[in-house]
Structures are given as structure tokens and as C-alpha cells.
Amino acid sequence: MPCKPLYRSTHTLYSHNFALEGAIFALEVPYLLFALLLMIDHDYENHNLTTEDERGILLALQQHDRVCRIRLRVPIPSLQKLITAIDNEFPILEFLYIGSHAKHNTCVALPLTFEAPQLRHLILRHLASPIRSPLLTTAIGLVTLALRWTYPSTYPHPNHLLQPLSLLPHLVTLEIGFRSPVPKRDIERCLLNAPMATYLTLPNLRLFTFWGASAYLEALLPQMRTPLLETLNVHFFNQLIVSLPRLLQFITITENLRFDDVTFVFFREGVSAMAFPNTRTELTSFYIDVWCGHLDWQVSSMAQIFSVLGPLFSTVVKLTLDYTEHSLSSEWHNQANRTQWRELLGSFRNVETLCIHKDLFGEVSHTLQLDGDPPLEILPELKELVCPVGSCDDRAFASFIQDREVAGRPINVIEDAFPVSRHNIEFDCSAGVVFGWGGLCHRRPRSHAIAARPQTRVVARPTVTTTAGASRPQLNSLFTVAHPGPDSQTIP
Secondary structure, eight states: OOOOOBOOOTTOSOEEEEEETTEEEEEEGGGGGGGEEEEEEEEOTTOOOOHHHHHHHHHHHHOTTTEEEEEEEOOHHHHHHHGGGSOSBOTTOOEEEEEOSSOOSOOOOOOTTOBOTTOOEEEEESSOOOTTSTHHHHOTTOSEEEEEEESSOOOOOHHHHHHHHTTOTTOSEEEEEESSOOOHHHHHHHHHHSOOOOOEEOTTOOEEEEEEOHHHHHHHGGGEEOTTOOEEEEEEOSOSSOOOHHHHHHHHTOTTOOOSEEEEEEOSSOEEEEEESSTTOOBOSEEEEEOOSSHHHHHHHHHHHHHHHGGGGTTOOEEEEEEOSSOOOTTTOOOOOHHHHHHHHTTOTTOOEEEEOGGGHHHHHHHHOOTTSOTTSSSTTOOEEEEETTTOOHHHHHHHHHHHHHTTOOOEEEEEOOOTTOOOOOOOOTTSOOOOOOSSOOBOOGGGOOOOSOEEEEEEEEEEEOTTOOEEEOTTOOEEEEESOOOOOOOO
């Protein structure tokens, strides 16, 4: 069993027990450093590091020519101490994840002298943006760049953001996140003072995620070309007026973003829409959410968004209207305007199957009543109305069903155990709060994974020498120097 590290002197990193193939060896790490690669991993949620933890991590960081992986998710006071040691060149560092667990008002930045020419994955959370840092001019092999909720939350001119990205042609995953909204007029004023001049092509990008103001995203997208994009995630702040014509154009020219199945989830903090490439997969290809606290605002926001994006969803054959299992209070459940619901449903004219959560029956049945409208104006191709087992009430939709029968378009009402509330939505927000609801989940990209259990680790891997003289990690043998604790889910 691993034991707690003992610090003998400034020249001894750890005196620790190593377990390898059933044998226990007492070794002092400095004597092995010539043959070891170091992996530094600390993830304590809402807990300060001990003095011993900080000292051990700082000593490990001093061996910068041996560090291949760093993951530090720690409170800001500890982070301010540790980040100063990430300076100079880390010649073999491939993975760097640094950040705090929650929103703060302290500007923390990577040292300007930090370089990592072999860096492949860079994830910063609640830190200053490195966009103008020399780091991105040398780490041209990056495949993952995630800048989550940069502080301070200033929106740089899109030119200043896109120019450094143009040096990263190998990017597969790109995440850009701001901590707060910005008025649309401010973005328009910025673009008037300095028009867009940078056009960016990311030939290998598969996943793009954006947190921020819709006006800023609209300014970015016309300058971006991502021919192989497979997943697009968009997170907006509370915005009651949303216009996204450039998003429509961007998705239209991206061949891999096509949809057959859409699910809306209404919940206390906001509303989300998930678009799936077909009805058999749980992997979304397009995801969008808006933070707003009342049902009427939520329906209005999505109606505005999908009234613009409607042409993209002409192929959708299945539509689900869901809500979380949390109780719907009278304060939250402000009745949405019938016109807003009809505008939202009107974006899905070829839907054949409509799945409705029982607590939205009243809203949707009222929307589908004709009141003098043509019988096929809303959801003209609808064939099946699916409700959870035991919750289907024919009376709620009796008028609608009868009108369709008269029009020669009968609808089959089905009670089925379709997965209402199956979506486990994790909103990794700037305040550090993650909202989740259980059940079978819409699977998010691994870059959104959250490590839940605390663990401190310095992992050292022995190296072998190839015939060409290059030093590479031996993956089937692992030395571990670790603070005792349960395993944690590791962000890749």
C-alpha cells in the first residue's frame, strides 16, 4: 500500500514506497530521475492544499525536463503559489490542465517565460487567456485548446483571437468560454473600429464549444472554416433576444452537421436543445442552451433561435419535449405564450413522432388546438403522439386528434416507456456549479468530463531507449508516487 510522502531534505523529492509486480521497494526519487517521466496530478474540490502537498508539487515542477503531464485543479491561493513554478521550457510536457473550481476575482496567468514545444493538450479554467502569449507560437502541435471562462471576462477583438489559432492546424478540440455577457452594441462598436481581417481554416477540428454572448459568436463564425467538424456546442447567457443568421450559415456549410432527432429539456435554470444525427444514437452533433429562469422566457428564446435555424431541421422526424425531474413550481411555470410554442413547433414541419412529458401536456395541447387555424399548419406530418406509460390522457389532445382525423391525417396515441428525463445534463458553468439529472444520458464529449473525487498524484514512468536513442515512456510499467486516495476520473 502506498504511504504518505516523507520529505527528508530539499534534495529529496519523496521517500516513498513503490509497488511493482508484487514487490515493495523503498526508493528515493531523485536517484531515479534520470530514467523517469513525471506526471503531476492534483484535484481537490473545495479543499486547500497542505503545506506538504504544495512543497511536493513545487519540487516536482522544478524537474521541468522530466514532466510530461500536469493537472492542477486547486483553490486560487494555492494556484497562485504553484503557477509561478511553471516557467522556462518544459521540453516534453504534452498535457497541461490548470484551473480553479469556482469563479473568482483574481487574475492568474501562466508566466510569459513558459514554453512547451511538445504540448498537445492545453486546458485553462478561470485563468487569463494565453491568446497573446508566446506559448501558442511554439506549441504548434496542439490538438486540444480549451479556454474556459477566461478572467478578466473581456472579449478580445475576433482578429486577436483568430490570428493565434491560425498557427494551430492540428486542433481537434477547441473550446472558448467567457464568464459573463457583453452588450451587443459593444461588440458592434468594436467591429466598426477595427473590421474583421482574419480568415481561419481549422482542417482537423472535430469539436467546437463556445460559452458567451451570441453577438460575439456571430462575429467569429463567418471567419471560420471547419470542414470536418462533427460536434458543435453553444452555451448562451440569459438573452431574451437572440439572432443567429451566421450560425445558420456556418452549420449549413458544415457537411457533418445534419440532424434527424431533436430533444428540448426545460429546467429551472434554463433550457437546452440537443440535436442527434439519427434516432438511434445518444451522441449529439449539435447542442445549445440558454440560461433563463422561467418557462415563458425559455420557450421564447428557443423559438427565436429555431425560427432562424429552421431550415437545418427540415429532416428531423422525431421531436421530444422533456423537463427535469425537479418539481415545477408555480413561479417557474409561467405559462408560455401560445404563439411562442407554435413558432417553436413550426420549425419542425416533417416531424412524424412527438414525445411529450406529462407535465407539459397542458402547454402543448393548448398550442395544438386549432382555434380557426388550418388543421395541418403545425406538425403536418405528425403520425405518432408518444406519452409516458400511465400518463397519457386522451382528453388533453382529443380536439387535436379529432381535427387530424377529419383532415385525413390520423394520429396514433401511444403510451410508451420512451426515455423522458433520460438526459443527464451537466452545465459546467463559470460559477463552478454543475447541474445534473440522472438516467440514461446524452453523452457529452470527454473534454467536458468532471473529476469528482480528490486525489494528489505524482506519477513517474520509467523510460526505455529506442534504437534511435529517443527516450519514450514504457506504458506497461508504472511507478506511482501518490497521496493516498480513491481513483478519480481523469480528464484526458
